[in-house]
Amino acid sequence: MKFMQIIDYKTADFDGMNDVMERWVEQTRGKRTTGHAVTGKDRTDSRHYVDIVEFSSYEEAMRNSRLPETDRMFQEMVALCDGMPSFTDLDVVREEQLNAAVARRFFHEVAVGGNMDAIGEMFADDYTDHDVANEAGSETGTEVIRRDVTMWRAAFDFTFELDRQVCEGDDVVMLWTWSGRHKAAFMGIPASGDECTMTGTTVFRFENGKIREGWWHFDLLGLMKQLGAA
Template sequence: MAFVQVIDCRTQRVDELNKLMDNWVEATKGKRTATHSIVGQDRSDSAHVVEIVEFPSYEEAMKNSNLPETDRIYRELVALCEGEPSFTDLDVVRDEQLNKTVVRSFFESINKRDLDAVEALCTRGYREHDPSLSSYDLDIQQSKAENGEILRAFQPRLTLDSLTAEGDTVCVRLSYAGKHQAAYQGIEATGRDIKGTGHATFRCEGGKIAESWWNWDDLGMMRQLGVIEG
């Protein structure tokens, strides 16, 4: 179970506190067990600073606390603060990364062949960038038309092998498998099975997908169709 530690303090020396955090990251390189750290400053009280540190588990957090470098940084932290910092230890019982959720729904809708649902997950100004399509800058209607041809031709099943999210961006590693059952870009149906891999990057905005970039193994697919020898 993931574990989060919240450190709450008051200080007028925020710049020095930031430098101290940089020092901690450098000093514990290769040793620390923390996976994510956020420092926030209260907008209504600039002396109120909160640090949120995430660990894979409580046990890993304790390993991190026992590092001599962590003890030294803590003593320096206390010296920067107005009084003793407070600590809150939290076991994570729910962790939803909402941009990941909308991207998963995007792929679920594609596998259901529901392109209207795909459109509903995208912003009005959605742009799609895919070198395998007619243009590297398609709007949602052009995307639906061209991707609809691909879905009819191959009836593919897309599998999400991994998702990584940071800020407004979600990166996806995926694989696909299908059968060439209808014409595609002038190539009549061959009845051949196809499979391959791809990567996609999504930019989210207001809970919807605003932009996407795609890369597929098109050469490998053409070889599987017998269009290119190799």
């Protein structure tokens, strides 16, 4: 179970506090167990800050706290604070990446499931598509997605395995494996009935909860070889 610690404190020397954190990051390279930390400043009190630190488990958090560098950082941090910082320990009981859920929904519900009506719910009207298979390079509009999904679904019966999904800011990155049966003509190649596989990466950039831009990189040459065209 993921674990989070919230550290609440006040300081008039945030630059000094930041220097303490930077030294800790450098000194604990290869030893620390935290993978994600966020610092926020109170909009109504410029001396009030909150750190949110994420760990894969409570046990990993305890390992991190026992590092001598962590103890030294804490002492330096307290010296810069107005009073003693407060700590809140949280077991994560629900975690939801809304953009990531939309991205998964596209692959499973639209690409594989064929629900074209959902495209308007997921993609911005001025969506921009960048596709290695597109000679034009980039195209704009949701009709691009509708056209491409229709083309692939007409030529193959296929599934997507989402091997990895990474979220950062407004971007969702997916590494996927596509598996399909060639059932109809594709790029001038007659139906072969062959089973094919292909790997690729898709990056979706979100704005206001919808996919605003997409980049598609996949092994089209490898697929064409499997179909006997290259």
